[in-house]
Amino acid sequence: MKRASIIFAAGLLLAIVAYCSFYFAGTAVDRSLAQCQVPELAWLKKEFHLSDAEFQRVSDLHAAYRPHCAEMCRRIASKDAELQALLATNTTVTPEIKTKLTEVAQIRADCQAAMLAQFFEVSRSMPPAEGKRYLEWVEEKTFGAMQSMPSMSEASPNDSGQH
Amino acid sequence: MKMNFCGFPARVAYNIWTGTDGLLRDHTGTEREMMYMKINPGQNEDPLERPLRAWQVNTPLPPHFQEQAWRRIVDMAAEDTTTLWSVFRNWCQLAFARPAVAVAYAVVLLFIGSGTGYLQAHRKSAQIENSLGERYVQSVDPYQKTGM
Numbered sequence: 001m002k003r004a005s006i007i008f009a010a011g012l013l014l015a016i017v018a019y020c021s022f023y024f025a026g027t028a029v030d031r032s033l034a035q036c037q038v039p040e041l042a043w044l045k046k047e048f049h050l051s052d053a054e055f056q057r058v059s060d061l062h063a064a065y066r067p068h069c070a071e072m073c074r075r076i077a078s079k080d081a082e083l084q085a086l087l088a089t090n091t092t093v094t095p096e097i098k099t100k101l102t103e104v105a106q107i108r109a110d111c112q113a114a115m116l117a118q119f120f121e122v123s124r125s126m127p128p129a130e131g132k133r134y135l136e137w138v139e140e141k142t143f144g145a146m147q148s149m150p151s152m153s154e155a156s157p158n159d160s161g162q163h
Numbered sequence: 164m165k166m167n168f169c170g171f172p173a174r175v176a177y178n179i180w181t182g183t184d185g186l187l188r189d190h191t192g193t194e195r196e197m198m199y200m201k202i203n204p205g206q207n208e209d210p211l212e213r214p215l216r217a218w219q220v221n222t223p224l225p226p227h228f229q230e231q232a233w234r235r236i237v238d239m240a241a242e243d244t245t246t247l248w249s250v251f252r253n254w255c256q257l258a259f260a261r262p263a264v265a266v267a268y269a270v271v272l273l274f275i276g277s278g279t280g281y282l283q284a285h286r287k288s289a290q291i292e293n294s295l296g297e298r299y300v301q302s303v304d305p306y307q308k309t310g311m
Contacts, residue, residue, distance in 0.1 A: 004259040011272040018276030026284025030291040040302055043295035072305040111305055141300045
């Protein structure tokens, strides 16, 4: 019985060792990416096969864009708060609300334009094929997400009669 | 007929013991008249049998002997009852006695362990990469950053 127990335990141990080896070897690259100082850029380098020089250019562009992006965030939050305040005190669409909506839309347009300019510049810093793939991916993730609102035809039939 | 009893093959010896009429066949099949050898129980008595019959045990049994004996019997009976664990244990004992089965068991577990590890690693890698991609998008898209 002792021999059978040893073989049984050794088999289980072997399976556990094999599992851990494959798991840790398989996730080593991604775990090291996640440990980087700027993991998202490290991921970009790996995903789009950037050389060190290309990665440096992309990192510089990213660093230059960050303050602009932060400013955009601040303006969006500010305009949004103003709009919310107007909506809380009015029950009709007043000229002030219309003006605020226009300002919010203008900020959104500015933001999208700045983003798009950044994406184009980053894609130009990459090898052409990778740059094209990057643009498709990032546009789908940003503009695609914005435009993924359900259309009227996809709305529930019960909703159409209530408007 | 490999075993011999007093120079006779086993079958012949058996016939002698059972008291056939003395006409026996030897190992070549020839019928021979042999000395009637029906065994007289009195003559063939085991020399130990008489002293053993006369032997009397005077030493007293240890205390609770009977109780302990019964307990051991009950324990052994309980061990004999078939449980899933005992079936599994017996199966392991029998199976792993064969080296081929033991090696096959180790190989199968090795494959299961490495396969599961590989699949889990693949899933985890995809998850990490996906989350890093999302993080990049959030770092460049103010609307995703503020959740608007």
